[in-house]
Amino acid sequence: MALDAELRAIRGDLEIHYASKDPILSRLRERLGDGPNIHEILMPTPIGGRSGPSVARSLLNLALPVGGPTLPSRIASYLRAEARLYDSEHFDLAINDGDMGSNVIASRRSIPCAFVTNQYRPRLYASRFYLRPAAEFIARQIARATRILVADSAPPNCICERNLNIPQSLMHKVEFVGHFAAPRARRAEGGGDLARLIGDAEFGYWMRTGDAPTNSATGAKYEAAFADPKMRDCRRVVSHARPGAAIDRVIARDGGVHTVREALERGVDWLQIDVAFLDEGERDVVMDRCAHAVLNGSHTAMGEVLGTWQKPIVGVPIYDEHANHVSWARDRGLGAMARTPSEIAAAASEMLASPRDHAGALADFGASFEAGGARRAAEAASALLDGAA
Structure with a gap:
């Protein structure tokens, strides 16, 4: 269950308010309807570029209206709107997932706050030194939370360990609640025509995830790898995680579509299957039958693949936080990291040729994998409510 459902299961009928912006806001309205407890809060985010946030355009936005109002004016507007929401509703508890402004507002009003995260002070590489001041500022705001709930297993089995680096002085606030991951199906069933087409073929599962720029950047790297001669005979199922009826197709070995x-x-005789969205049954079948998964290193996907399904990964990082997750897994024998099309193709083809090379490390990791994050986070939130009563 989701965190809100778990919290209701513990506390009974709570009045829960939700605040976000698209695309999450739209998904909330699809699930819950457009009621008075769903609020649009336009939290500022970096301006998108072709391969994720554009650092240059975002820096210009500090002083110029690039892609909209200047960043300072957007931050001020956002904080005023969120402060009005707090003052009108008089919350007893705030649960934030990345919204530092809400965290600060709750702290200033002495409202208990749980901050759910898989990052605190990420390792940044030399080329990203200009992001260090922002990373330090973000860490200071996260530290204002009453409880910091890390959505991962505790070290030494923590995928996001290299994105945390929490000082010892804050550890009394920290709880490793585990991954917000669904339990593995005892036997993957369903999947319909897709499952029947896949059959018992050996294939890799190529996952495109993230916001639109991240998804597109990931897809571009995959397409370049598919053109490598090493991928000529490597079957793959590609989930695009984006709408579009034209996406769904099967490419045969003879080039037919x-x-x-x-x-x-x-x-x-298929070579590649492209799917816009996999439903739950299709996803379980693909995860159950694939030899490995190729992904960009997003934390949620890493947990599902490595922990729930115990499949090796080929990590193709887009951002530093992705590289931190992937390098952690690589160093523990759970997969490989690849950046160039040739490296991606080589790693994927090698895993198809030797599917059991990572089995021992994956079994050890799976035995210690904590998947009940939503429940334990809800228990921590409930304890904060008891303390506030």
Whole structure:
């Protein structure tokens, strides 16, 4: 269950308010309806570029209206709106997932606050030294929370360990609650035509995740790898995690393009299957049957692949925080890190050729994997409510 459902299961019928912006806001409204407890808060985020946030445009936005009002004016507007929400609703508890402004507002009003995160002070590489002041500022705001709930297992089995670096002076606030991951199906069933087309083929699962710029950057790296000769005979299922009916297709080894149903009916010898979105049954079948997963290093996907399904990864990082997750897994024998198309193709083809090379390390990691993060986070939040009563 999600954190809100777990909290209700513990506390009964609570009045819960939700504040976010698109695309999360739209998903909340789809799940809960457009009620008075759902609020749009336009938290400022970096201006997007072709491969994630554009540092240059975001820095210009400090003084110029690049892509909208200047950053200082957007921050001021956002903080005023969120402060009005706090003052009108008189919350007993705030649970924040990345919203530092809400964290600060709760702290100033002496409202208990739980900050759910998988980052505190990430390791940044030399090329990103200009981000260090911002990272330090963010860490100071996170530190104002009453409790810091890390959505991961405790060290030494913590995927996000290199993105934390929490000082000992703050550890009394920190709880490692575990991953917000669904339990593994005892037997992956369903999947319909897609499952029947896959059959018992050896293939890799290529996952595109993240916001639009991150998803696009990840996809561009994948497409470049597919053109490498080493990938000529490597089957793959690609989930795009973005809408578009034209995405769904099956590419045959002879270059023909078909729908899944056509490929199944004609017995097509498939090379690549592209899917806009996998439903739950399809996802479980693909995860259960794949030899490995290729991903950009997002924390949620890493936990699901390595912990829930115990499959090796080829990590293709887009940002420093991705590289920190992937390098941690690589150093523990859970997969490989690849940056160039040739490296990606080599790692993926090698894993298909030797699917058991990482089995021992994955079994050890899976045995210590903590998947009940939503429940334990809800228990921590409930304890804060008891303390505030």
